[in-house]
Structures are given as structure tokens and as C-alpha cells.
Amino acid sequence: MTTSSGAESDHTSADREIVISRAIGAPRELVFEAFTQVRHLARWWGPEGFTTTTRSFEFRVGGAWDFVMHGPDGTDYQEWITWREIVPPERIALLHGESRDDPNAFESVLAFESAGDDTRIVMRTVFPTKELRDEAVEKYRAIEGGEQTLNNLAAYVAELTRNDTGRSETTPKEAES
Template sequence: MSETGPGATADREVVISRVIDAPRELVFEAFTEVRHLSRWWGPEGFSTTTRSFEFLAGGVWDFVMHGPDGTDYQEWITWTEIVPPERITLLHGEHRDDPNAFASILAFAPDGAATRIEMRTIFPTKQLRDEAVEKYHAVEGGRQTLNNLAAYVTELVRKGAEG
């Protein structure tokens, strides 16, 4: 019997959400251009170098994340669905056709004048999810990434108010 419906992927998921004090369109836009992404993407202490970037369904972001300890991580994201300004769905691995790639769904919902972003990541197996959480600190890294996003777009809002 195959599992379907709510909870069918719960043991393979990581879900992180955060309210960001910025309009939904701006939070969404922070994902659409590499000039934005390179300013906030990744956990604390990480930076990125982009090799190619095309933000459209079927497009690819090929980049390297540089860890604070000097380790380079090859990364490959294929955007699978883009519904501005509500949702972005992507497949994230180390390279094209990575069998261990995971899917992420980013949902952007208005929360008053702010935006609630939910990042739902679904791994191919429970083992890969557990490894990502335990070895790569996926939950804390995801929280730090959303905190970096929040700080970045909040600064854009502040600068816009000054301008």
C-alpha cells in the first residue's frame, strides 16, 4: 500500500517559516535576480559565486557556496514552478540529475503589511532528510537563511523609505 495525502512525506520533510517585515512582492523579488540572491543566500558566514542564473520554470541557478571554513559546495537549482508572488518550487542538488536532489516549495503569504514565508523541503528518503538535519544542520541553516533574507529585504525597505 502506498502512502498518500497529508503526512505521507512527513518523515522526509523539513518545514521552516518566518514572518518578514516587508511586502510580499519584495520578498518574492529577492529570489528573482542573482544580484539579490548573492547578498543573502545561505546560512551565516556563507557566500555564493554564481556560474549561471536563469529565473524561469526550467531555468537553472548553478553556483558555489563558500563555507566559513573555506569549504566549497557545488550547488544546482532548477526552478520547476514560479507563480509570482505566491510560490516558487525548485529542485536542489549538487549537480544536474543529482539522484539525491530534494524539492523545495517556497510559499509567500501576506501577513498584514508583512510576509510569511514557508520553506517546505522534501527529501527523496528519510535517510537523506535525517543526514541533512544531523550532518548539515539543515533546520538551523534554513532558519539562518531566512533570517538573512529578512535582514536584506528589511534594509531594502528602509533604504526605500529614506529615498
């Protein structure tokens, strides 16, 4: 689901943003952990059919995640995330591009909101220009990809909660293959 929340939205960026949210049936601390530890990210990150190879990962403000997303068609996508703000277990702000100095990198803020025993994750992404946002939506299917990524996160976290000790050898993404 994409939304533009008028109350929080900066009107100067409304035409450059994508907002995706999803309820996840797990406590906020677990959802936050699954998003912030490379051992978890490698098992669910990306849209359906994608896999991820991490080159380096340092989860701290100013740290980076250097990784490659492998598309189902065999295409490799070089990716780089720099962590800008980390407020456990509430919020993560990041800069995401193809490399450290990518002039077309976009900013994302992820909010992890408690909803009883569940968590609502809201991912707000702002692109440098409307054209880059439109290209991400049309060429790279960013809205569908973001929704699929959050669906993969929800399925992975559900698997973790079913297998308290993490005994499962099959991730939700692998089970679909």
C-alpha cells in the first residue's frame, strides 16, 4: 500500500516520495532486529525471486552495508546503504544508492510502530528528483518491490516466531523456490 500522509509529508517532496507500510505479526524489537542484523537481512531482503550477497556490513550511524542483489533473471544490482540515524527499536534513516557517492541515492526513513503484539513498519523514501522517483516506479517497479520486500520480512519474522530457537533451515523465500 502506498500512501502520502499529509500530516507528516513535506509538500516540497510529495512528488518525489514513495511511502509503503505493512503490519507484521511480531513484536517491534524482533522486527527491528531482523532489519538490522546481517544474518537476518541475507535471508529476506529484496523483492520476490531476489537474493542478496553482502560484501560488508556495519550497522552504526555512519556505517555502511555494501551488497549485491541478484535478480531472478541473473542481473546483479550493486547496492550501498549508509546508516544516517538509528533509534532502536523505533526508527532507521538511511541513504541508499549504487555506491557510496551515488549522486542519485535516495533517502529512506523506516518507522517501527508498536501495535499491541504486532508492528507496523512504515517506509518513507524520498528521491532527489521527481524524475528519479518516476524512473524507480516505472523501470524498477519500486512500489511492488518495496511491498514484496516487506512481505518477505513479515514471512521471515513469522518463521522466526514459529521456530523460537531459529532451528528452521528453510527461509520463507527459499520455501517458495
